[in-house]
Amino acid sequence: MYSCISCSKHYCDTGKTDNLPGGCPGLETDVIEKSKELYSELENMNLARSAAVVEAVGYCKLTRLEETMEFAKKCGFKKLGVAFCIGLAKEASVLLSVLKHNGFEVESAVCKNGSIPKEFLGLSEYEKVEPGSFEPMCNPIGQALFMNKAGTELNIIFGLCVGHDSLFMKYSEAPVTVLVAKDRVLAHNPMGAIYQASGYYKSKLYK
Numbered sequence: 177m178y179s180c181i182s183c184s185k186h187y188c189d190t191g192k193t194d195n196l197p198g199g200c201p202g203l204e205t206d207v208i209e210k211s212k213e214l215y216s217e218l219e220n221m222n223l224a225r226s227a228a229v230v231e232a233v234g235y236c237k238l239t240r241l242e243e244t245m246e247f248a249k250k251c252g253f254k255k256l257g258v259a260f261c262i263g264l265a266k267e268a269s270v271l272l273s274v275l276k277h278n279g280f281e282v283e284s285a286v287c288k289n290g291s292i293p294k295e296f297l298g299l300s301e302y303e304k305v306e307p308g309s310f311e312p313m314c315n316p317i318g319q320a321l322f323m324n325k326a327g328t329e330l331n332i333i334f335g336l337c338v339g340h341d342s343l344f345m346k347y348s349e350a351p352v353t354v355l356v357a358k359d360r361v362l363a364h365n366p367m368g369a370i371y372q373a374s375g376y377y378k379s380k381l382y383k
């Protein structure tokens with residue numbers, strides 16, 4: 177239905193919208209108008225304007241961490257939530273130190289909160305990382321509920337597993353941004369697989 181990925185023209189990026197190709201979302205002006213209407217909501221306008229300003233100010237100058245703090249400041253957010261993976265506990269404490277130094281109040285919840293055994297999800301021993309041992313499940317819904325209860329204004333995902341991040345985003349009341357996308361193989365740099373898709377990773381990705 178929508179095929180921007182297959183479009184080589186990118187007319188939307190030039191403002192020349194007379195010649196839009198089939199499958200172009202830009203042809204559906206009713207949806208575009210609806211999206212514009214939604215920006216008039218105060219929270220959406222604040223997020224969108226702040227993101228656009230940070231994009232310009234930080235362009236090729238600020239790291240994602242710096243941009244995240246700039247974005248929070250531009251939005252007027254003081255209280256940040258960090259939903260982090262227990263495997264990145266050391267790195268999360270560095271993040272905490274940086275955020276605090278920059279004047280933010282920080283609430284944080286680890287993925288394993290509640291220590292709920294994976295059996296709760298109906299997993300068998302052989303579906304565990306290490307069969308035969310106690311393994312608590314990740315509890316991203318809990319992470320979101322704790323951040324909601326603490327009244328955070330912006331939540332930062334810091335290395336949650338794929339899918340656990342989806343649940344966190346589903347239940348977070350505050351807007352969510354991702355600082356770290358977990359990739360245990362590529363040092364949390366998922367783009368490594370994309371850059372290698374026609375090279376060393378070809379046989380892994382096109383089985």
Ligand code: SF4
Pocket residue numbers: 179180181183184185186187188189196197199200201202
């Ligand atoms: S919005 Fe239209 S012009 Fe832009 S990339 Fe998608 S298909 Fe191409």
